[in-house]
Amino acid sequence: MERFKAAAERSAVMKPFVHRVSDRKDLLQACWQFTGALPGWKGYINTYDGYVHSANALRGVYRAARSNGVRFFLGEKVGAVEEVVYENTSRGRRSTGVRTKDGRVHPASLVVVAVGAAAHKILPELGTNVSAKSWSVAHVRLTDDETAALRGIPVVYARDLGFFFEPDQKTNLLKLCPMGGGYVNTDPASGVSKAPEGVNRFVPYEDELKMKELLRQTLPHLADRPLVEKSLCWFADTDDSDFIIDYVPKTSSSVMVMTGDSGHGFKMFPIVGRWVRDLLNASGGQQPIKRWRWREPKPVNGETSQDADVSWRVGDIRELRDLSEHPMKAKL
Template identity: 60%
Template sequence: MVSKSDPIIIVGGGAFGLSTALHLAQKGYTNVSVYDKDDHIPPAAISAWKTPLFAPYFHQTGFLHCVSGEAPEKAVGTLNRFRASAERNSQIKPHVVPIQHSEDARQACWQLDGPMAGWHGYLNRFDGYAHSGAALAGVYRAAQAAGVRFFLGERNGAVEEIVYVSKLEGKKAAGIRTKNGRFHPSSLVIVAAGAGVGRLVPQLGQTVVAKSWSVAHVHLSDEETSALRGIPVTYARDLGFFFEPDPKTNLLKMCPMGGGYINTDPKTGVSHAPESLKESAFLPQEDETQLRKLLAQTLPSLADRPFVQKSLCWFADTSDSDFIIDYIPGMSDSIIVMSGDSGHGFKMFPIVGSWVTDMLEAPGAQQPVARWRWKQPPSQGKKGDWGGDVSWRVGETKELAAILPPKASKL
């Protein structure tokens, strides 16, 4: 069992890693270090979002959750399940407003002046969005103030490998080796490396896959940004979503829905995020078409605007969208994997780290939540299929190599 003074290393300074670092420090663990290859942070539970630390980054604008008139049955079924879940919750139910046609949607958000033909669903006024970059930076500062040490950048923070030692009953993680060749000892290694987890923990096999979805922005004028202030998160389940623009940058962020993109190693069948960010700095044509359709339906004056800051955003995905937060079997409780955010984990940012401290203090060194326990990977050689069986996603997963723009090549 790890003591409060034992050295603990967290690999990854994203939402899972930062939340864990903060919760460990708040629980009295005094020797916590975070390693991340980026040279700054950020490098991406509603009551917890309303606490003093997180409240500045949470905006309770509401969630307009609909499908368009052309939505496939799968999208409609998912919408109905989400609505039923919200209405079963006594705290949320009073805030749920039915949207039966486009005029209801315009009543919920007068700025939406597009046709929205056949749109229906509901508005959840209890919901909203969080500013991820600002929240990560705020928790980074809070963790530093609580005594957590950070090692950032390619030279000091990039982790090359986890170092193991042999024991009679198996192996044990002894620490990490960074790319500068230095060994850093630790009693416990927590791997929260996002889409890069598979490279550091090959034992995961195809249990976790690096998958990406597109992100793009429209640059607005000051007046346009002001006019869209306070709009609800607007989500057509079969098209995509957007939310109020950032007043500091005048950027309206948009994301299309789909099965996502993977980057499969043909030798292992495991998908890894590309080594170079440059390879992901584009918007696939089919996603651009989908986003323009979303704008034409909702904010038609923006439908032909150029997209800026286009990229694929990589996540660690699982076939069932459940997290994996558990010890690796046979490693003497010396290494924990935090993975499987599946593109929807950030909403748990304020509390996800508490799940690790709960597990450290749980009897029998076992993850108390069964669905988050270690899962044996599928047999080697069989290519994974992630996305098609996940009910809340519409569309099939595609390979990165198949959608790369001309003159780009897979690394």
């Protein structure tokens, strides 16, 4: 926590907005809506930071891109890429485009793969470079008045319990995420964790307990409400939490990959496109930022995931197959 605080304070712009919170009084100063006991809560508040409505941000970019002539192919068949199509040339393999689930081939001189945790499906050569991992997400349904009362609250992040932020004004849903080490789905044949097909519409029982405890300590009037719209949310983890933004080897620079968001990529949304442009313009076609270059995947020995500990997370990594939404079935 001190390390995060110090990082924020290294920015001259941000420093004046970073304040320590040491007791309940300080916390109520930051968020008057707390009615819980906040037992032992201390940390810092950074009022420079805040919350962005990701779906609306995506909608905004979609509209702007469309009005600039970008064509979108959306939907489960028309928009789902099955594979990158290659041809063999005298200089080696080269992509000619992509094939979607409806069988259509979209010709392209450059394919940029940016499909989050699903990257292995399209680029199996990623191997252990990326590990599909997930956290739980669930919601509490509020009334109009309850939503209004929580408008503008700070993002509240308790290391051992999880986080929440202001509810969605349109849906009246308060989103909760318990965080932790994350859940993997290791493919025994390759030893690589790959995102499962479809959506996992449940959260493990222990996460449900964490989210309820988070509410009990902060907004106890919501702690006994049913959790709704539960799911596991998948992201693409790398060992060092750095992106991979590079050409895929042995594709004659015809395929670029952007992956490795490591569960903290959305905050880069306003600037992420620039990184593709920079790579396209880079001299010699080499990624100028060393830590974002393609790494050679490590060999694997099957069955167990090859994940390293991620320094900014607390908690164990567990396999999807060991999880249960019921207390008796959960393998703890």
